[in-house]
Every structure is written in structure tokens, then in C-alpha cells.
Amino acid sequence: MNATPLPPPTALDEVLAVVRGAGGPLATETVPLALALGRVLRETIVAPEDQPPFARSAVDGFAVRVDDTATEFRIVDFLRAGDWRPRTLAPGEVVRIATGAALPADGLQVIMVEDTAVEASCVRVLRRDTERHVRERGEDARRGQPLVNAPCRLSAGALALLASLGAATPRVARQPRVVHVATGNELVPPEQTPATGQIRDSNTTLVRAFLAARGLTAQHLRAPEDFAAATTLLRDPAHGAAETDLLLISGGASVGEHDFTRRLLTDLGYEILVAKAATRPGKPLLVARRGTALAFGLPGNPLAHFVCLHLFVQAALDAFAGLPPTSPFRDGLLAADLDNDGNGRETLWPAHLVAHDSALTLEPLRWISSGDLSSLARANAFIRVPAGTGRLARGTRVAFVPTSPSP
Amino acid sequence: MNATPLPPPTALDEVLAVVRGAGGPLATETVPLALALGRVLRETIVAPEDQPPFARSAVDGFAVRVDDTATEFRIVDFLRAGDWRPRTLAPGEVVRIATGAALPADGLQVIMVEDTAVEASCVRVLRRDTERHVRERGEDARRGQPLVNAPCRLSAGALALLASLGAATPRVARQPRVVHVATGNELVPPEQTPATGQIRDSNTTLVRAFLAARGLTAQHLRAPEDFAAATTLLRDPAHGAAETDLLLISGGASVGEHDFTRRLLTDLGYEILVAKAATRPGKPLLVARRGTALAFGLPGNPLAHFVCLHLFVQAALDAFAGLPPTSPFRDGLLAADLDNDGNGRETLWPAHLVAHDSALTLEPLRWISSGDLSSLARANAFIRVPAGTGRLARGTRVAFVPTSPSP
Numbered sequence: 001m002n003a004t005p006l007p008p009p010t011a012l013d014e015v016l017a018v019v020r021g022a023g024g025p026l027a028t029e030t031v032p033l034a035l036a037l038g039r040v041l042r043e044t045i046v047a048p049e050d051q052p053p054f055a056r057s058a059v060d061g062f063a064v065r066v067d068d069t070a071t072e073f074r075i076v077d078f079l080r081a082g083d084w085r086p087r088t089l090a091p092g093e094v095v096r097i098a099t100g101a102a103l104p105a106d107g108l109q110v111i112m113v114e115d116t117a118v119e120a121s122c123v124r125v126l127r128r129d130t131e132r133h134v135r136e137r138g139e140d141a142r143r144g145q146p147l148v149n150a151p152c153r154l155s156a157g158a159l160a161l162l163a164s165l166g167a168a169t170p171r172v173a174r175q176p177r178v179v180h181v182a183t184g185n186e187l188v189p190p191e192q193t194p195a196t197g198q199i200r201d202s203n204t205t206l207v208r209a210f211l212a213a214r215g216l217t218a219q220h221l222r223a224p225e226d227f228a229a230a231t232t233l234l235r236d237p238a239h240g241a242a243e244t245d246l247l248l249i250s251g252g253a254s255v256g257e258h259d260f261t262r263r264l265l266t267d268l269g270y271e272i273l274v275a276k277a278a279t280r281p282g283k284p285l286l287v288a289r290r291g292t293a294l295a296f297g298l299p300g301n302p303l304a305h306f307v308c309l310h311l312f313v314q315a316a317l318d319a320f321a322g323l324p325p326t327s328p329f330r331d332g333l334l335a336a337d338l339d340n341d342g343n344g345r346e347t348l349w350p351a352h353l354v355a356h357d358s359a360l361t362l363e364p365l366r367w368i369s370s371g372d373l374s375s376l377a378r379a380n381a382f383i384r385v386p387a388g389t390g391r392l393a394r395g396t397r398v399a400f401v402p403t404s405p406s407p
Numbered sequence: 408m409n410a411t412p413l414p415p416p417t418a419l420d421e422v423l424a425v426v427r428g429a430g431g432p433l434a435t436e437t438v439p440l441a442l443a444l445g446r447v448l449r450e451t452i453v454a455p456e457d458q459p460p461f462a463r464s465a466v467d468g469f470a471v472r473v474d475d476t477a478t479e480f481r482i483v484d485f486l487r488a489g490d491w492r493p494r495t496l497a498p499g500e501v502v503r504i505a506t507g508a509a510l511p512a513d514g515l516q517v518i519m520v521e522d523t524a525v526e527a528s529c530v531r532v533l534r535r536d537t538e539r540h541v542r543e544r545g546e547d548a549r550r551g552q553p554l555v556n557a558p559c560r561l562s563a564g565a566l567a568l569l570a571s572l573g574a575a576t577p578r579v580a581r582q583p584r585v586v587h588v589a590t591g592n593e594l595v596p597p598e599q600t601p602a603t604g605q606i607r608d609s610n611t612t613l614v615r616a617f618l619a620a621r622g623l624t625a626q627h628l629r630a631p632e633d634f635a636a637a638t639t640l641l642r643d644p645a646h647g648a649a650e651t652d653l654l655l656i657s658g659g660a661s662v663g664e665h666d667f668t669r670r671l672l673t674d675l676g677y678e679i680l681v682a683k684a685a686t687r688p689g690k691p692l693l694v695a696r697r698g699t700a701l702a703f704g705l706p707g708n709p710l711a712h713f714v715c716l717h718l719f720v721q722a723a724l725d726a727f728a729g730l731p732p733t734s735p736f737r738d739g740l741l742a743a744d745l746d747n748d749g750n751g752r753e754t755l756w757p758a759h760l761v762a763h764d765s766a767l768t769l770e771p772l773r774w775i776s777s778g779d780l781s782s783l784a785r786a787n788a789f790i791r792v793p794a795g796t797g798r799l800a801r802g803t804r805v806a807f808v809p810t811s812p813s814p
Binding site for chain 1: 440
């Protein structure tokens, strides 16, 4: 039944390469700006008109002809931002003008209000230099000039720029349709008191929050470790099985989770690409493909989930979004000794990342077991410890993956 | 009409102190875990039972009595995770047991499956050491022990821990009710082509995205810079004026935005706490209070919005959530010279934060004007440049505020 020969355990970097190679960019869609935060832009945004589109005053003051050297002027208009009343200024005439307002003609200079004295409809210039205090039409960008290049993940600042350019419905990668299944006969929902032998399901909460932080939702299912029942559940058209882009299966521990998930994936028509990862935690990882869809069999323990989500599932999400492959690893300094044991697999060690002075420092967290949730609650990073490494001393430079916003 | 005497411009640190002092913690509510990401926990979570609640096998193997020194055993049961079948083992008996399964009795040791040879219903022990491979009841935490302290912002990992502890509806600070008003006669919505003199409103998009990144939504209004119309709009019970916790007013530039917003706030019953900030950008900032509600008059230019949101509005959100005051500033190193001009106000300079080797480095962005949206699109931080500072050389240590997830 499980006769398919399995590939050997796959090194971490290879797993990343396999995921990136298998997960192609999804199609695009347009979304309103109000829903575009964090989405990946897939079209280049150009200036629809010169930026600024008209010469604007940079200050509150009085617009006069550059060639008019008088010191007393008659105020003939007051232009506020939003106004557009072009006019030719005669010698001795000024227009009062507010910051951001369109200049009424070419060849003007704005004298700051601080450098003037106003009496009724007249203004006397107290000080005048050559600074024009005008933001010229097109000084930021010319019409048609690319201002935001694709692909890029849209930040709040980028969205503000898009708004100012009239890109009110940018074209972005569509979101993947995600199905998550928690398997394991020992699991009960968090709100239920477990009987002896049972534990509360925490992986559904972890997967949901990981996805929510990325603007994604999933359909969450719980399946018994019963092959027929699980297959039926996952084939149910009501769960959109055919349209799934990303299938995440949290392994239970009860009946050989690895074989169970592998058989389930194979039976659903997925091709197994990675059957084991040479990492700790995460060894029983499965990566599989069906057409353009990807599936992950995630080892049931919470730390393995945490690591595999941030390393491998994140790589799949980036590939779906059409982002170029980039290393998830950063460099930091150990804030304390890390007592690794020379394990033959690469170890991903939960850590607390703190900016100290101008350096990124990592405090390795106590790690009782691969199911240790207390360290997970404090972890905002994990450290990459190469295979065969023993104790690493405080101050050692290490590679790490941040898992939360900036420290 | 504007006769109220105004306090002098307020230094940055004082503005932060004023905001923290004025914004008290909001009441609490309970939410399901699925909606709790990023919310601030306001109750201490204790272990509802010993953790783990029963002695569990740490490996796949065979449970035998510690005092049974035989080398061949008869398999009398198979316990999977989720099973609970207590039994007394007689000498020569073993129970096959999966990782995570409850041990059937006290005084047992688990021999790893790798150290055994199985034939039909018998198992021969090839290697045996003193390691018990048991996660003891209560070894992580005792019933009633506090495991997550309040207040803390709930990460994905913290939520997973809460799920495992059965804290399925944690008590968190309720979300503030936010109303945002964009004023300015020069503004048109992003989807509309501006006439000469007009520009597209980008601040609504910026404010919405800033809030969305923090799990918040606001009611967004646009008001003309017409005092009577704006007051009527903001008093409209349909906009929940009475229940507003946080009122954000984006100033227009057309008719003296500062006076307009100040008069509007005063007329709505707010007390002005800060009438000007000694910062660049952000000088025309207003902070006001009405009972437990806070209001900000945000200078209309986008960079001032960016800075004031991340510095001052963030401080208000933290105070509402009941978080203790912490400095928003981190230390980093300049990746290039920063050409400040000795300005008498503290300057917040937009920057691109990058982790380089193990250091946080900041590339100052080109900053044409305080309305420069192009730099805003790239900015993920801003640098604090003290008043009176001229050029700062590459490599100088500077304080900065990160505005996006980790570099």
C-alpha cells in the first residue's frame, strides 16, 4: 500500500527551492485600496499626470511677478488650496496664496507671509530673496513615469502614493484559497475540557493566526485519523477541494501521522516532492503538488508548526504572490549561550529577538520538548543552528528568521 | 473667536507624555481566539490543570515497568495519542505506545522503538538505558500557575498557548471606536480626476491602512473646510459622535487648517492639550481630550501624517489598550550621510531600515518636501534628528522608529 519509494530527507535549502519551484504565481485581480494593505502589486504604477500636476505654492504668502521689483503691492485675489483662478498680474499686483494652492500664472514668485506686512488690501514686502517657493509642475515626476514597480508588497505608505496617483483599484496577486485540516484522535477543541489522554488543539489557532497576520483566511477542518473519513471530508465539494491552492494538514500523533498524511495526499492526487526534511523540528514534513496546488503535511508538534509555517509555507505564499525568491534568514548575535547538542540535523531554535544598541540580538529560549508551547509564546524568531554544532557562545553571529514585527 | 490662549509648542517627549496621560485604558471584553490576534490581553492566564495533565510518552516505543529487567516482553496493548486505558503491568508485559499517548500506569519507562526488535506479539529489547522518555504530569506547569501575564499583545504563538490552556475566549481591551475626517477643499477621492488646483486625498488611505495593520477600522468621513458643515457632520448621531474614543482630523491646507481644526475641536467640547509640536514635520499638531476620548488634528501633508500616526496616535492606542508606556525609539546606524540643516525643531527624517550583518542600518530617504509621497512609499522607519543638528555622517548612531515589520 505504501510501496511508493520515498526520496531521502531533504536539506532545508533544498526544501525552500522545491517549494519555490512548485508554487507558481497566481492570477491577478483588482482590489480597492481599502483592501490592498499587504497585497502584492503585480502592475507597474505610472504617474497619470505630471507630479505635481500644476505649479503650487510651497508656503503661505503673496505671489508676485519675478520681474516686479516694487515693495508695495495691491492684493487682487486670495487663492486657497483647491482654487483655480488663472490671471495675469499687472505690475504692483499680488495674489495672496495659501500653501498648496495653484499659482495663477507662470513667472511668479511667492514671498512668505512672514516677510511681509499687510494693511487692508495692501502688502509691503519687508524682505525678498531669490527663492521662488514654488513646487513646479512635474518636479517630482513626469506623466507616464513609473513610480511603483511590481512586484512589491503594498505598505501603508505605498498605498498612500497609489491614492495620490489615482491608482484606486490596483492589480494584485489574488489570494490563495487555503484549506487547513487538523488531524489527531487526541485533539479536542480549545473550549472543551480534555479527558485523560486528550489535549486541546492548538495548531488550528496557530495556523489561523499565521494566516490572519498575512491577510489570509482558511477553511479549517478537523478530521479523525481515519483514512476513509478524512478522504471523504477533503473531497467534499462543499469544502472547495477542487479549487484549493494550498492544503495544510496538521498531523496528529496517534497512528503514524506521517504515513497517514502521505497516504491521504497521494490518494487526493498529490505528488510527494519532499517526504522528510533534514531539520529539527520538522523532520516529518511533507511537501506535495497537484497541478498548481501545493500541500504541506506539517508535523503535529507546535514548534515544528511554527518553524515550518514561517520557513516553508511562507515561501509558498511568496511564490503564489509572484515575489522573487529571497532568503528568509537575517544575521544576529547571540545574547546568551546556546546549548545545542551536536545533532545531525539542522536545528531551528526558538528565540527572542531584541534590538540592543544598534544590533539584532537573539536570546535562545528554553526548549523542553518540540511540543513546548511556553517558549513558542515568547518566540519572535528562530535561530538556524548548522548540523553537528555543539554549544554556541554568547556573541556568536547566527542566522535567524524573524517571525513577528520589529523588536 | 480664537481668543483662547494657546500653550507654546510642545517638545516631542512631552507630547508623548501628554497623550499617555490623557488616554486611559478602555474597558475589556472577551473575544474568541480566532479574533484575538494582536489584541491586548488584560487577564492573567493560568494553567487550568497540570501541564501536561497526564504522563505522556515522549517517543514511539514500549512502556515497561522500571523494575522489570527482562529483555523479552509480551505486548499486551497498543496505546495511541488520545487513548486512555489504565492498567497494571505484570512482569514480562509491555504496552506499545505512541508519542503523546498517556502512560497506562505509574512507574513506567518507555523504550524507544529503535532500540527493540518486534516479532508478532513479542518484543526483544536490544538496548536499554535509564532515560524514561516520559513527559511527567505537571513538568511544564502546575495547575493555577500563571503562564501568560497581562497586559501583553497576543502573538500567534501566544494564541496557540492560550488554545492549549483552554483560554478560548480571552479577556482583552476593547477596540477604540475611531472616526477619521479628511478636511480640505482641494481634495478629491482617489478614483476621481482632479481639476487644476485639486489633488487626490491620500491621507484617508494612509490612516485606514495604519489602522488596518493594527486590526482597527474607522469610520471615514470627508468634510469641506466649512465650519458649520463640518460641525454638523461630526455631531451627527449617525456617525456615533458620542461614542467616539479617537477622533482623527486630517487637516486640509485651504483655509488655515490649524485654526479650522482647533475651532472644530473646541466647538465639539474638546480641551486642547497640545496646540503645536516642536517637531518637523508635524508642527501644526493638535492633541485634545473630551472625557476619556482623544482627538488629534493631523497636519495635512502625508509625511506629517506618517510621523504623527506612528509616534503619537500609536501612543494613544497603546494607552487605550492598557499597555505600559514604552519608548518608540530604537538605535541604529546611518547607512549614508544625513544632510540635516540645523533646523531649530526636532526633525523626523523618513528612512529605509535594513538589517546589515547583525546591525540595524538606516538609509535616509530623499525628502523634497513635507508632502513627498515617493519617499513615504519606501519609508519603513524615521530617524530622530535632534534640534540644531547639521549633517550627520554615515555610521553615526541614531534613534529611529520602525514603522513596518522587521527588515
